[in-house]
Amino acid sequence: MYLLEKIEDNLKKKSLGFFLPITFILTIIPLIVRLKLVKLDDAGIDLYAEASKGDFFSQYKAIWLAIFSVILIIIALSSFKKLFKKRDKTTTAILICTGIFLICTFLSAMLSQHKEVAFFGFYDRAEGFITIACYMIIFLYSIYAFKSTHCYKYMIIPILIVILINSFLGIFQYIGNDLINSKLGIALVVPSKYKIGEQGLGLLYEKGKLYGTLYHYNYVGSFVGLVLPILFSLTIFEKKVLNKVILGVFSLLSVWLLFGSTSRAGIIGILVAIILGLIIFGKVIFKSWKPLVITLACVAILAIGGNVATKGQLFQRVPSLVSDIFSVFNNTSSVDYRAETPISDIKHVDKDIEITVPKDILKISFENGIYVFRNSNNETVQYDMVDGVYKTNNENFKNISFRFGKSSKSSTKADFFMLQVNNNPTFMFKLKTDNSIHLRDANGTKYIDVEYPETFGFKGKEKLGSARGYIWSRSIPIMKETLLLGNGPDTFAYIFPQNDLMGKYYAYGNPNMIVDKPHNLYMQIALNDGVIALIAFLGIMLIYIIDSIKLYALKKEYNESQILGGITCLGIVGYLFAGMFNDSVISVAPMFWIILGVGVSLNYLNKKRNQIN
Incomplete structure (x- = not known):
């Protein structure tokens, strides 16, 4: 008996030795916040009119992830026979899909028009091919390094460490006193070579939202969608009282992160994970339902109490989630979004411009050294200067005013002007040397024309999901060009029709927004890496989830390994459904790929154990 226990302890120590690097990745990567100036490529400069941009949440995470990935490769090569052992058909199928996904991503990067970004990533995302390859390394390593349920803790x-730190930071961010933006925080996250002004970093989101160290409150939702189903399920199944209390506390902290972030994607992920949890563990749960009801009641009381204490801020975006769900079923096919904006079109006609407003058209020309304004009937519209702003009393154009100026010191006339809607600067124009007037981009660096790209679906629903309907309706048609290979990892900002000014105006209330992400994990893969890569990715997920349901669904009783396998699947499903509204981001994605790897390994271990029994 003693000999068997000693052998088991040795096996645990060996398996733990292989898994410890994964533990360090899980602990360190999500918590890194450090300023790095990123030099933009030509397309990036064209987009932002800046040569470099500051990045706090992605670049150093990517660098350290790459370092850890190299360490994992060294460990794997030096311990090849001990680490890698033959796996079953399911694992082999997952490995094949992983290979296809990685190959398609690599070829998309190689053939991209924006190779630098495709390999090293966009400035505030850092999810180029190198980072994605690191995801695959930690995923595969996790499959083989997880050799015993002893490693699960x-x-x-x-x-738990990531939850604790983010919950602590989140409290101050939620009340509008971001510790990252404090003197101590700045000293920790900003290298001494950079100078920060008195106003601080400008990181703070609006009061009533938290983002911790995960870059954006939306990605806190993805994080919670991944970890809360696991922690909550562990709380239910844990038998030791102390462990149950600790897991319960951290489950509640995760709930705080979910509602404090106001992430609706996270809520959807959690709801789907709960439904799947009832399917998988239904027989066991309904047999001993009292602990579950008590736990849920505690969560509900604390959540409602927190909402009352914050005067409704905690649940402020939940009603909009419900309204968005119902609005999906409304018939809006006859809605014309251009009729809903203060300005519905800007055309260049010969040397003049024509600005379409709801009741008329404002024509602007430059004649005999002055700007002349006319309506659709070619009648003069009188504009007079009031406090440096040109305004009119004409009812059709009363909300439109102008500011004129010189574009440079050498200019001999007012060759530059800004169109304001309700006193808000909205469109920029430049007078060319031939006295023609042309629209400029938001940065004032290049001439542009208003674009009306091909759309698919979401007509009249462009504002759905904080303008996700708008992004998706413009992104889906682009997939026709990425059936085999994508445009390159992290290049979405360069392929999206940024000159769709009127569409942006309707969706965001601001035509000058830069859309840099699709807000959808699956669309992100399809556009950046290709539809084949998306199919391979979905193959990995479906093989794993179906395998998990077959192994764990509706059993009368579970051993420890089966419980861990089942609850890991719940976390993966929570993340994947949150991914319908969020992108992959380096603050959360490494954790997802590691947990997925552990889930695949647990399924293999459970099948192997069933065969032995």
Whole structure:
């Protein structure tokens, strides 16, 4: 008996030795916040009119992830026979899909028009091919390094650390006193070579939202969608009282992160994970339902109490989630978004411009050294200067005013002007040397024409999901060009029709927004890496989820390994459904790929154990 226990302890120590690097990745990567100036490529400069941009949440995460990935490769090569052992058909199928996904991503990067970004990533995302390759390395390593359920707690402990730190930072961010933007925070996250003004970093989102160290409150939702189903399920199944209390506390902290972030994507992910949890563990749950009801009641009481204490801020975006769900079923096919904006079109006609407003058209020309304004009947519209702003009393154009100026010191006339809507600067124009007037981009650096791209679906629903309907309706048609290979990882900002000014105006209330992400994990893969890469990705997920349901669904009783396998699947599903509204981001994605790897390994271990029994 003693000999068997000693052998088992040795096996645990060996398996833990392989898994510890994964523990460090889980702990360190999500918590890194450090300023790095990123030099933009030509397309980036064209987009932002800046040579470099500051990045706090992605670049150093990517660098350290790459370092850890190299370490994992060294460990794998030096311990090849011990680490890698033959796996079953399911694992082999997942490995094949992983290979296809990685190959398609690599070819998309190689053939991209924006190779630098495709390999190293966009400035505030850093999810180029190198980072994606690191995801695959940690995914594969996790499959093979997780050799015993003993390792599971070394995956949970880092998650608890990340939750604790983000919950602490989140409290101050939620009340509008971001510690990252404090003197101590700036000293920690800003290298001494950079000078920060008195106003601080400008990181703070609006009061009533938290983002912790995960870059954006939306990605806190993805994080919670991944970890809360696991922690909550562990709380239910844990038998030791102390462990149950600790897991319960951290489950509640995760709930705080969910509602404090106001992420509706996270809520959807959690709801789907709950439904799947009832399917998988239904027989066991309904057999001993009292602990579950008590736990849910505690969560509900604390959540409602927190909402009352914050005067409704905690649940402020939940009603909009419900209204968005119902609005999906409304018939809006006859809605013309251009009729809903203060300006519905800007055309260049010969040397003049024509600005279409709801009741008329404002024509602007430059004649005999002055700007002349006319309506659709070619009648003069009188504009007079009031406090440096040109305004009119004409009812059709009363909300439109202008500011004129010189574009440079050498200019001999007012060759530059800004169109304001309700006193808000909205469109920029430049007078060319031939006295023709042309629209400029928001940065005033290049001439542009208003674009009306091909759309698919979401007509009249462009504002759905904080303008996700708008982004998706313009992104889906682009997929026709990425059936085999994508435009390159992290290049979405360069392929999106940024000159769709009127569409942006309707969706965001601002035509000068830069749309840099699709807000959809699957669309992100299809456009950046190609539809084949998306199919391979979905193949990995479906193989794993179906395998998990077959193994764990509706059993009368579970051993520890089966419980861990089932709850890991719930976390993966929570993340994937949150991914319908969020992108992959380096603050959360490494954790997802590691947990997925552990889930694949647990399924293999459970099948192997069933065969032995």
